[in-house]
Amino acid sequence: MGAKKTNIVVKKLRDIFLNINMLFLASTLVLYFLILYYAYRVDLLLGRSEIITGYSLLFVILFLIFFNVRKRLTVLPVIKVSHWTKLHIVQGCFCIILYFSHVKTLMPLGANEIALAILFYLSVITGLLGYFFNKTIPRRLTESNIEIIYEKIPSVISDVRDQVEKIIIKCATENNTDTLTRHYVETLNWFFVKPRFLLNHFFGGQQGRHWVDNQTQSIQHFLNDSEKQYLIEIQKLAQYKNKIDFHYSLQSCSKAWLFLHIPISVMMLILVFWHLLIVNIYAI
Amino acid sequence: MFNTSVTMDRPQRWDSPFDHNMTDAQVELLLQRPEFNLIDKSRFPSSISLEGILKNDCRINRYKPGDIIVRDGDYGNSAFLLLKGKVTVVTRPGLPLEILGRTRKKKKSFWQQISQIWKNSPYPEARNISRYFDKTQIMNGLNTNSSILNTKYSNLIFNELPKNIDSIESVPKLKEVYETVTLGSGAIFGEIAALSRVSRTATIFAQTESQVLEIRWQGLREIRKYDDRWKKIIDDNFRNNLLKDTLLENKLFKGFDEKIIEKISKYSLFETYGTFEWHHSFNKSNDNETSEKDRIVQEGHYTDGVILIAGGFGRVSKKIGNGERTLTYLRVGDYFGLDELYTTWKTGHEIPLETSLTTLGYLHTIRVPAHILEQYIFPDLKIKSSRLSDIAERSLAEDTLLEWAVGHRYINGTQTMLINLDKCVRCDDCVRACSDAHNGNPRFIREGYVHGAQMVANSCMHCIDPVCMIGCPTGAIHRNHDDGAVVINDDTCIGCSTCANSCPYKNIKMVQIRDDNGRVLLSSNNNQPIMKATKCDLCQDQMGGPACVRACPHDALERVDFHNYVHWES
Known part of the structure; x- marks a missing residue:
């Protein structure tokens, strides 16, 4: 009985952490961390981190806009639209961070x-x-x-x-x-x-x-x-x-x-x- | 004073004979044949006489050389008795799909798939109709017996085709690769598929001009019941061909020696309950209730053997209040009555059945007698017997999904389209995707019965018991061997609507065909539009599987095997 309960808990934990949402979230976190860390290093070296954050933001925005194109290409045999949706939401939320790291103010x-x-x-x-x-x-x-x-x-x-x-x-x-x-x-x-x-x-x-x-x-x-x-x-x-x-x-x-x-x-x-x-x- | 009632004759079993043109003279001739002459007519009840069966449950079909009588993979409710001529059974390998009126759709390439977006026709149900014209015989419905000789693929199976196929007396030999058996007058075939609702296992065609008596399953069941000779023929065929394999595959007998299984098969009885045409009454009444006549064994009674399910569905229920509570349902591979028999054997006290078993439509069973089980199985029984009655411990609310699924017969579905309405934003991207994948014509409707937040949409469920496939005159609707999907070959569909009328879920639609320019295609005979049956084909030609599932942005839509789904939810 105890082993059965442990199995259920393990299965539930596995469902929580080993799913596509978590994968998207983790990969986005890693990507953003790398971008922001690199921008920070560039800032430290008195470089222009806006170029890095700006181009990153551009690519993220293009990716977000492409979601609408993907939705219209219903028969495209590339990644389920539901996965695109999840990526769109995750990227959409995280790009706010990228935006502020690029603009560095509320209103330019x-x-x-x-x-x-x-x-x-x-x-x-x-x-x-x-x-x-x-x-x-x-x-x-x-x-x-x-x-x-x-x-x-x-x-x-x-x-x-x-x-x-x-x-x-x-x-x-x-x-x-x-x-x-x-x-x-x-x-x-x-x-x-x-x-x-x-x-x-x-x-x-x-x-x-x-x-x-x-x-x-x-x-x-x-x-x-x-x-x-x-x-x-x-x-x-x-x-x-x-x-x-x-x-x-x-x-x-x-x-x-x-x-x-x-x-x-x-x-x-x-x-x-x-x-x-x-x-x-x-x-x- | 108004008269509030009208009268009519009570409906009788043979109100709808198999063939209205069957005459008394034909019946008389049939009775003189040795197959029926030796039957003791007095054993038949007066209400189901042998003459009555021959007149109402049989019909005589005539076939020209090459006409296909039975197709490999078809489902059917009839057995056949060869009256005159010769027929050939193609044992292996099976004939090419094209010969049988079927097709295997090729997957589209990546580019072809993308190009559907602009290549799809602006007109509904538009086709390249040129491919229909070399089969005008079929299109006009003049001849519904398909032949292996007059298809454009016939050269695939013959070394040399005769020039004038209309005048040949016997079909030439097939290529060496095909193993065949020729049957002569008096041969019975197709009886196993008719009585146990399994698909036909071989293609049979007329070798020479032939006359075949087609006996529908109701008649066959009665003849088997009242005549020992017919019973022996049918039972022996069943035992030799199907029973041993069925027993070997059953989880109850897993790990037992093949010799023991052979002994069990010798003593086992096979029985069919309910009606194969369950979809007709289900279509009319949508009746979810079980009637007494559907009951096979009743709670509180004693059983003399374990019932193995070999086909169809059975409802396991327990009386509660004024109704019957569905505890679970059984399908092929399941068994009933083991717990009680095992406990009886173990304790020495006879235990009555704790649950009832009723048919859901029809149920094909194998009854393994208790004494055989006690002798060979119980001493070495390894599986832990699960008591069906224990399921009754669950709250009634927990089983509403099961009751609903059983009531609507969704248990039949292997690829049911289930939409979670709590996730679905009603964007119809699924319908659009389906339409894009089918030349601009969606093959389902986002409507259907709802239970809680789950909707079963009007889309083909690719059923375990595909009643739509019964009676298709050209074999156009068939089960795909690769993935089990039920698909329609548009080229050979003659638009007779048999499948659409049979589908209990109304998931097959008849549509008017247009050419590429949007012109409606009319029959040259009567100027009526040419119709074709259409339904979900699980996007056979698309990469990545069903487009509806891939297009749903919120994972609200899935295709499920209802058996797994119901049990997982429970």
């Missing part, structure tokens, strides 16, 4: 350098934001207990709306009253037209659910028993639609951050080359 002087610094910071912030989204959004989506493909959301909402309208018409025909129909046209229709309460959904609020409950309760005492049954059906569909809105909100965010991160990074790269050109012409 000169319009070009300031623009470059701002783009670098924005790129890092959007990257970290994306990492945060990637780590939190999937779990939140799973917990909604429905699964829906983003591109299908408009058609699913349209289907839900059709179902609700059929129920409304059936209710009006059967009961010869227009109470529910009127409520739908005046109020509920707004909810079923397109995704609603997106910001609230993103921050984990329950505004959508609350709104649906409110709007269905407010009409209850005008309805007879038969109409109430139809209202229950509509309420169920509304809650389902509320979950779709939740998916729409979160899935939009998990895609949208890339529309910030990638253009900012590309702009930064352009300025990096401009910076490289200027430095090589005037400074070195």
